[in-house]
Amino acid sequence: MEVIPAAAAAHDGQKQRFDLGVFVGDLPLDDDDAASDNESLEGLQQELEDCKNDQEVANILANGIKMRDYTKGVENSIRQVELDSIQDYITESENLVLLHDQISDCDNILSQMETVLTGFQTEIGSISSEIKVLQEKSMDMGLKLRNRKAAESKLSKFVEDIIVPPRMIDIIVDGEVNDEYMKTLEILSKKIKFIEADSMVKTSKALKDVQPEVERLRQKAVSKIFEFIIQKFYALRKPKTNIQILQQSVLKYKYTIVFLKEHAKEIYAEVRTAYIDTMNKVLSAHFRAYIQALEKLQLDIATSTDLLGVETRSTGYLFSIGKEPLKARSSVFALGERINVLKDIEQPALIPHISEAKSQKYPYEVLFRSLQKLLIDTATSEYLFSDDFFGEESLFQDIFAGPIQVVDEYFDAVLLNCYDAIGIMLMIRIIHQHQLIMFKRRIPCLDSYLDKVNMSLWPRFKMVFDLHLSSLRNANIKTLWEDDVHPHYVTRRYAEFTASLVHLNVEYGDGQLDLNLERLRMAIEDLLVKLAKMFPKPKMQTVFLINNYDLTIAILKEAGTEGGKTQLHFEEVLKSNIAIYVEEVLLEHFSDLIKFVKTRTSEDPASSSDKANIGDVEPLVKDFANRWKAAIELMHKDVITSFSNFLCGMEILKAALTQLLLYYTRLTECVKRVNCGSALNKDLVSISSILYEIKKYSRTF
Template sequence: MSSLIDNIRKLSLDAGDSSERLALEASTSDAEALSQHLEDEFVQSALMSGMDLREYSKSIEKDLKTVERDAVKDYIQQADQLASLHQEISSCDKVLEQMEQLLGGFQADLGAISSDIQRLQEQSVLMNQRLKNRQAVRGELSQFVDDMVIPQSMIQAIFERQVTEREFLEQLHELQHKIQFIKAQEFKEAQAALDVRDVIEGLKQKAMEKIREWLIQKIYQFRKPLTNYQIPQNAMLKNRFFYEFLLGNERQVAKEIRDEYVDTLGKMFYSYFKTYASRLFRLQHDDTATKEDLLGAEDTIRVSGFFSSKPQVRNRATVFSLGQRINVLTTDLEAPLIVPHVAQQNNERFQFEALFRSLQFAMVDHASHEYLFLCDFFLVNGQSLFDFFGQIMGKAIANIMKALEEKIAINFDAISLQLCIQMCAKYEEIMLKRGVSALDGYWKNIRSVLWDRFDTVMHLHIESLRLADAKRLGAVDTRPHYIVRRYAEFTTALLVVSQHSGMPIDERLQALITRLQAEIEQLLAKMAAELKNPKEKHICLINNYDLVLSVLMERLNEDTRETSSFKELQQTQINRYVEEMLFPHFGALMNFVNECEPLVDQGHTELLRRYTEKVPNLVRSFSADWKKSIDQINQEVMRSFSNFKNGTNILQGALTQLIQYYHRFQKVLAHQAFANCAAKNELVNIHHIMVELKKYKPIY
């Protein structure tokens, strides 16, 4: 109880000290604090009311003491509760102290556990790294042991199995791997490689011995006559790893195999193509083109004998026409080869281009197969492949070139030569599609030989037309001449062949055809000059031009330079012929129109009046005879032109020209110079004439 009273006194003293401290602080505040108190509303009201501040301070102090006594009494009354609170606070302090000690121990334990976890984590990382290292070492060591060890199955397969068996090939691949591995280890100076080197070397020698023997046997099979050489080639191709094994381990043996192959296949291809070409060209037609079979040659050749001198007629249809020969560029381009002995048994004969096609297609097939085989089996490419291919096919190609040069040199068939030129281009395209470019020089050489001969033969044709004597070519009349038909068929054939090439016409060919056309035009002019009647000359030229156009337009799918040129030439002659044909019937009217039109244009009225006297006779003559004249013109045209379509076109042109002349005649008569001419009333109505002319229009 005494302690409680002491506490209360202590509290009261603290309260007194607080009031004194407050008074001291209030009295010692600076001027700014005083001014702030003076601004207080209550203080201002006290000052305004005139209250004495000292009295006011004493009353306040008295109130404070009263409050202090009340507070002490209140503290005394609550002493038991305060003592109880003090005890509870003390007990709480003890509990908190214990908890602090407990948490401190727990914190120490956690610190120890964290250290253990960190240590375990470091140990785990270390152990994991050791495991990975051991696994890596184990894998490499295991692979090293596997690569180094020679299993018994490999030894048995290499020594006992046939080279064509699957097990041998599999073990050969594995042996090659081990050989490469041992070489790598020897380079690294691995001691373990010395333990198996002798065994590996023995297996390698045995494998090469068996492979070499098998390959030599396959190559020797090519030497057997009538053997399909592609069968052993396919067998070698299935085991292409054999040569790769030899090449990788013993280049001398690989070179031996390669040299043996080159020697054997080179002789085989040489023999095959030499024999095939020789037998093939025996099947050529006996009736081939000669130096006499030219465009300007006569149809009959006199053969003077001991007893008689009969004319011998030669059939030159195959020399100057194309017919079905174009098939060598289309349907027959990749047709089966001609088999000579079968063709001989069937008594078959062929044109030169058909034999040429069969020989070249054989070259395409064999060369393509051989080129791809060399690339796949012997593992060569680029220039090495070209050289290798040349070593094998060189002699055969040279022999073919020699045989072709001999045959081409005596070939006078220009169509056949042009077909062969286009065939070379198509076969070269086929080779490029197959990815074989080793024969590019071969095609270039053949085309060069063919073009040289084609140029020579074409110049012979051109020269024959230039030197042709129109008087010796048979009777010349208005009908198409056989020389012109030859020219039409011949030119059309060359243009059709060029179109089937799929390329624009070659400039060299176009130049030769243009020269040929110039010569045929000159020859036609000579032929027409043999006719005395000018009208017949025009008819002759029109019919011959029509023949050329008919053949060109029938066979060609598109307009050509020659077609356009002959159309112009024909139209020029038609215009001249129409004038010649109309003149006997309407010559006076035509002269009147041609003389008066310039005067009308120039306005010479007085000069026109001089023609007034001619008008009545012209009008009456035309009115009386125009129908009969048109009928005569129609009959003349139908007689003169064998081509009905051409004749009707010419007739329509003539009637159109007549209408134009009559219209011009009426236009001249409409001039004031003929104003007083009464004969104008007798003119036939132009519409009446046109109705009559419609009867002569073609029905088609």
């Protein structure tokens, strides 16, 4: 029994000592060498070149080892490695067999899984086909549903648009025209448009049943609307009807007009014509009545004889009972409170019966403003109503043709007999302000009318202005002249007239009006010079001119306007005439002294060529000493009585006394240069005494 293990051990030992070399044997290197001797050496040189740079070959050669021996050693090493690998494989053979069995088992399992998965894939494929079929059926059903819904929507809309509900019939036939009726009209209008617009509807059988009913409803609606609107229009003809309030109440029914425009154009034309005819007559009658009432309030200001250069007595007013003389009727030429009509430009129109009850009278420009204000307010209201209710701005011109004609006829008749230049200029400014008002309102309907009125006023103003100008140029000097140096009434007329026009031109800067005023100024100056020459004494002529120039300047200043060139011119001529008067009044009292000073002395003593003697100056000195105070008093009285303006007179007296002091000072200088002139010192009046007298009169000033 023990032999077996030993034999087994021996067997294992033999197994472990198993040498493959026994079976394989040594490599036949010699044969290879022999064979290699017979090989061709072709290409050897190339291989040697390739191995020249090989490091391993270089090391072998460096050690002196033969290439053949080295090669044999390498091959033996490779053989040994191969044998070791085979031995390792034999050692692991059982594990490899076990691994092979496991791989076979796995392969069987995977094969079964493949079979199962293939079955699943087949089933999934069949399910996918079923889902695709269901999806196609679903899409088909969805398409059918959408088509049916679209058909239902169109059909329901068609039915809704074409059907005529009983409630609609009741409202159109028996209902009152109110808000509900307006809404029903809109629905009916949509149905009519639907029937007329859609060609498919016209071919439908349903239309044959519905169309007659719709047409009867349309005719009934048109008939009822026509009667309703015409009744509203006729209500405008009733006396004392507030047109604007009634129009506002009608505006909520404006869809009735839209309905007639769209579905009954002939009836709309009748309604339109009826409204135009009604409003034309109503407004014409209203304006005609208003004008008749205004005529009772008119205050006549000027006639054809109320001109600047017309002599007062020639008008006949001095002997008339109901009118004042032109000389006292300053409102003909003065603006005064008449300017208030421009301040009240946006005030409501006058109510004639109230003014008549108060016995109030107004200049024509006030009535003109009131009439034009009523016209533009009425036109604005009518224009807006026509545009809103009828949707036609052109309707206004047809409506207002009558009222404008009534106003034009009255205006033309008044303007033809109007000689009030101030009133005409006020009317021109009123029209301008009304144009601005309409521009701010953005209502263009009266633009042409206002332009026409303005174009009518300017020529009339020019004509009346030229009458005033001609009256000055062609004035009868003999009838106008009065033996009075105080301001002439023609001057007052001119000054007030000019101040009025200048004031009315401040904000407008009309160059043509300025030129006309310049012509008028030249005419009044020529007239004043002619009137002044009627006085026998030059001093009286100068006093007359000074008084008139001073009055003109004062009135221009009192008017609260800058007189401009006119005022500056009169200030210059006034200054020159005052200088002339000063010389004249001094010559009247001190002629010898002034002549002596002017001929024998000068302001520069060194320039005097002639030497005076005591005999020349002594009479002058003694004469001045005896009566200088009396002469100054006479000059004072003369100034007080000659000049209407006390302040101006005192300024003139002050200028005369100052000039007298200058002359006397030059005389005293001359006395000092005369031989033995000191003997006259006792007769000389001291300068301080003269200054005292000047100051005394200055205090009066």
